[in-house]
Amino acid sequence: MKPLPREFYNRPAKVVARALLGKIIVRGKLTEKITQTEAYVGPQDLASHSRFGKTARNQVMFGPPGFAYVYLVYGKHFCFNVVTGRPGLGAAVLIRATQTAPGPGLVCQKLAINKKFYGADLTKKGPLFIADGPKPKKISVLPRVGISYAGTWKDAPLRFVISS
Secondary structure, eight states, rough: OOOHHHHHHHHHHHHHHTTTTOOOOEEEEEEEEEEEEEEEOOOTTTGGGGGGGOOOGGGGSOOOOSBBBEETTTEEEEEEEEESSSSSEEEEEEEEEESSOSSHHHHHHTTOGGGGGGTBBSSSSSSSSEEEEOOOSSSEEEEOSOOOGGGGGGGGGGGEEEOO
């Protein structure tokens, strides 16, 4: 399997989030098909980590597209995101679920993705990358979950799910 090229990620987060459905995460010898994603479109998105500007935690979000943004939530679960769009934008897509891991923390647990993958270049063949996979037949577009604090952004249709 070949990693997706940087151009794949150099598009708006909403476009990449939809396009990632059906793609394959390759983590060493483990593989998982992406079944659910969420787009975080930039600093104007009140659910995005980039809403407060560049910090030590989120600085990779402001770099070139195609890099991994991995962070810890609730002090125990890692979440895996891919940086999208032009450098400086602060946009990313959360890998919310795969065919055998129904949540973002479970995705990282299943694939042993942790903080050491923060900033990994996903466009190069290595211990973590995303490859092409089967195009889904049907996709549902829904509001994101777990972001009640995000004002009107909480209802934005930025979650994409393979529905068949």
